[in-house]
Amino acid sequence: MGAAAMLGSAQPAFAADAAFTQFVASLWPEAQAAGVSRATFDRETRGLEPDYKLPDLLLPGRPPTGAPAQAEFVQVPADYVKEASIARLAAEGQKLMQKHRAALSEIEKRFGVPASIVLAIWGRETDFGRYRLPYDTLRVVATQAYVGRRKDQYRTEFIQALKLLAEGAVTRKEFRSSWAGATGYTQFLPSEYYKHGVDLDGDGRVDIWRSVPDALASAAQQLVNKGWQAGVRWAYEVKAPANVDCTVGVPEVTKPIAEWLRAGFVPVRGQRLSAAEQAQPASLLQVEGIYGPSFLTTKNYFVIKEYNFSDLYVLFVGHLADRMTSPLPFATPWSASTQLRSADVEAMQRHLTRIGLYKDKLDGKAGMQTRAALGAYQKSAGLKVDCWPSEAVLRSMSGGR
Incomplete structure (x- = not known):
């Protein structure tokens, strides 16, 4: 290959990286306003390069890189839980x-959150600290701020990440994260560290990387x-009763537990539920x-769902928490249902949107709103109403186009 051709092929990446360096440099005033010193800014951003292999990026001239096929959404429940x-x-x-009894008792007393719930989050997020997070946090948040789908959010995360390093809360070597920039034993974004961080062990610093109590x-x-x-x-x-209408399985349909029992x-x-429980x-x-x-x-189910939006994530955490105090698995087994490919579920969502049954995002994931919309479609098409994306529903929609 001639030198000119080589230069030509290398140029776009080089230009993009030069633009990235310029972009990072342009964030200095915001970092300064957040209390980051010039020395820290220069030290941490020197030689910083974007990671264009990350998911959720919008790269010029390339199709959008979607979020990775997270296990929550492509596995059937029996495979995930x-x-x-x-x-x-x-x-x-x-x-x-037992090992962390004192800290966990203090957490229950201070926050009203059961020890089993926070332990289950730790277990799910990083396998009780055994899982080594694969990415350099600063590189992730800088890349996402530059070419991610949620640039503004990650611009803030980048500044907060620099602030963490400037304050010595964590060393750059220990500052590892997921592809989305979540870090520490319980997977916090840098901004969440500042919003929710607690120094429970009383050593004067919030350490979510090494201190289990914190x-x-x-x-x-x-x-x-x-x-x-x-x-x-x-x-x-x-x-559920045999004649259950699965289309009511959405957060908008809420009634006291006593009504569901009736x-x-x-x-x-x-299991016997108290009057207070039945009023919930x-x-x-x-x-x-x-x-x-x-x-x-x-x-509280929906509160855990704000930690991670997947229903299967919440089921995993909730059930794991229960299993720490009782050995019983779910009373009803998961069925051997197969999940369709995400592309097929997304095609269904597009069809449901066109006919006015679905207003949520097109993401190829069979979440609550998608399942309810599928049930509504099955009712209108005279199909068996099971609120589950199946080949039969896909065929019916294809025929009706």
Whole structure:
């Protein structure tokens, strides 16, 4: 290849990287306003390069890189909420509950969040600290601020990340994250560290990378700040009546648990609910449509969902928390349903949007709103109403186009 050709092919990447360097340099005034010194800014940004392999980027001349096919959405529930994983983590969680008893008691007293819930978040997020996060946080947030889908959000995260380094809260070597910039034992974005961080061990600093008490208390504080209600369970597993209308399984349809019970929903294993529990407002959740377990979800379910928007994530955390105090798996087994490819689910969402049954985002994920819209479509098309994306529904939609 001639020198000119080589230069030509190298130029776009070089130009983009030069523009990236310029972009990072342009953020100095914001960093300065946040209290970052010039010396820190120069040291941490010197030689910083973008990572164009990250998901969720909008790169000129290339198709958008979507968020990765997260396990929450492409695996069927039985694969995600895997019994072997839950059993292993629950056994370890019980040991950690003893080991960190003093800190966990303090967390329960101060925040009203059960020890088992914060331990389950830690277990799910980083396998109780064993999982080494793969990315350099500063590089991730700088790249996302430069060419990500959520540039403004990550511009803030970049400044906050520099502030963390400037204050010595974490060393650059330990400042590892997920592809989305979440860091520490319990996976906080830099801005969340400042919003929710707690120094529970009393050493004068909030350390979510090495201090288990600080990380777990910070997770509890985040839940409280998002609306956690003390003394309320995350959900109740129930047996749904045979004639259940799965289209009501959306957060907008909320009624006291007593009303659900009167409609034929029965708590599993003969569980008795107190008057206070029956007065709790709850929504119906059927992650596999009419197949698999059914749940009545409380306000606290949706608080955990703000930690991670996937229903399967919340089920994993809630069930893992339960298993630390009781050995019982879900009373109703997951069915052997197969999940369609994301592209097929997205095609369904487009069709449902066109005919006015769906108003949420087109993401190829069979979440609550998608399942309810599928059920509404099945009703109108005279199909079996199971609120689950299947080949039969896909065929029916293709034929109706």
